[in-house]
Amino acid sequence: MKKILFIGEEKAKPQEHDVILSRRCNPGETGYVTGDLEIALGQNLVLLRADGETIYPPFLRWLTRGKYWWNQVDSFINVGAVFESLKCADIPKFEILVPSLEEQKLLTACMSSIDDKIAMNTQTNQTLEQMAQAIFKSWFVDFDPVKAKMNGEQPEGMDAATASLFPEKLASETGLPEGWKLSEIGDEVAVVGGGTPSKKNDDFWVDGHIHWTSPKDLSGVQDKVLLDTASKLTEAGLKKVSSGLLPVDTVLLSSRAPVGYLALAKVPLAVNQGYIAMKCEKVLPPEFVLQWCVHRMDEIKQRASGSTFAEISKKNFKPISVVVPSEEVLSAYQKLVKPLYDAITSNVRQSEQLSTLRDTLLPKLLSGEIELETSEEL
Numbered sequence: 115m116k117k118i119l120f121i122g123e124e125k126a127k128p129q130e131h132d133v134i135l136s137r138r139c140n141p142g143e144t145g146y147v148t149g150d151l152e153i154a155l156g157q158n159l160v161l162l163r164a165d166g167e168t169i170y171p172p173f174l175r176w177l178t179r180g181k182y183w184w185n186q187v188d189s190f191i192n193v194g195a196v197f198e199s200l201k202c203a204d205i206p207k208f209e210i211l212v213p214s215l216e217e218q219k220l221l222t223a224c225m226s227s228i229d230d231k232i233a234m235n236t237q238t239n240q241t242l243e244q245m246a247q248a249i250f251k252s253w254f255v256d257f258d259p260v261k262a263k264m265n266g267e268q269p270e271g272m273d274a275a276t277a278s279l280f281p282e283k284l285a286s287e288t289g290l291p292e293g294w295k296l297s298e299i300g301d302e303v304a305v306v307g308g309g310t311p312s313k314k315n316d317d318f319w320v321d322g323h324i325h326w327t328s329p330k331d332l333s334g335v336q337d338k339v340l341l342d343t344a345s346k347l348t349e350a351g352l353k354k355v356s357s358g359l360l361p362v363d364t365v366l367l368s369s370r371a372p373v374g375y376l377a378l379a380k381v382p383l384a385v386n387q388g389y390i391a392m393k394c395e396k397v398l399p400p401e402f403v404l405q406w407c408v409h410r411m412d413e414i415k416q417r418a419s420g421s422t423f424a425e426i427s428k429k430n431f432k433p434i435s436v437v438v439p440s441e442e443v444l445s446a447y448q449k450l451v452k453p454l455y456d457a458i459t460s461n462v463r464q465s466e467q468l469s470t471l472r473d474t475l476l477p478k479l480l481s482g483e484i485e486l487e488t489s490e491e492l
Contacts, residue, residue: 340381358384360383367389368388
């Protein structure tokens, strides 16, 4: 057993590889410092720092996630009338099972390689999302291909076959490409809401297998695709949701608490009352509708109202204008952008699998149940 070096609170300056510990509000939870930070810690936060001799500093982040760590948290936690907490004086008393330095370095390399791949997937997805946004803005907001043709130029980065699908000029009366129309989103997609079956009725939830989502599921989603939900409904529970089971590629927009979370559903699911869900059953493909929401988000939020919290109703959402291009252009757009979201979805699935693998391996490695023999094998 080894005690972790305790640094202190408030005036302590975080350094790379330090761990910031919460004493209250989820006491025992930690965050990892990836570089020197010019910040002051609040009174409910403290720093942990490895000594570098018996604890390898980069290993500290993993050490504070194992069962021995949480056993110590449970041993020293104080249960108050309002909330649970840890005392500063008790934290240096934590005793944690620490492997040898060589084992610590091997474990850190293993865990970090998984985290690096997850981070790379996230970075790749951000680039793919930016590409999708750029194409949407160029084609359907700035009308760059049409303007290029009006100037006698070949649209940049576009082959001749795709360029031929765009009109030759903008209509003088509307400013839109000729043949395109201005419509309302409520006329172009099926806008539906959802509901929450009674949580008191086990028949609706226990052993459920049908995905059911609330906006909370999107709070941590960075990649605008939803593959899983925290809660699952039974068949009986699904019957209590008026909108029923929504298909894959339904566009999800949180309508309250807060307004503006977005995702493409990549599994069939039901939604609660905190969503505006858009089924793309006409000409507008889901990738187009998703990017339209991104582009019109300021107006969407401006149309929200409420005394307790902002909420946008279906009534206020449906009249928002949308430019509807020709079916040929929309088909070309989907052919170009859908593979981007397919790649994003694949990367998210892989990251989830890697995260599960990491969280499964970590306690086994920390306890010695699984051993890493040499760094060359990592």
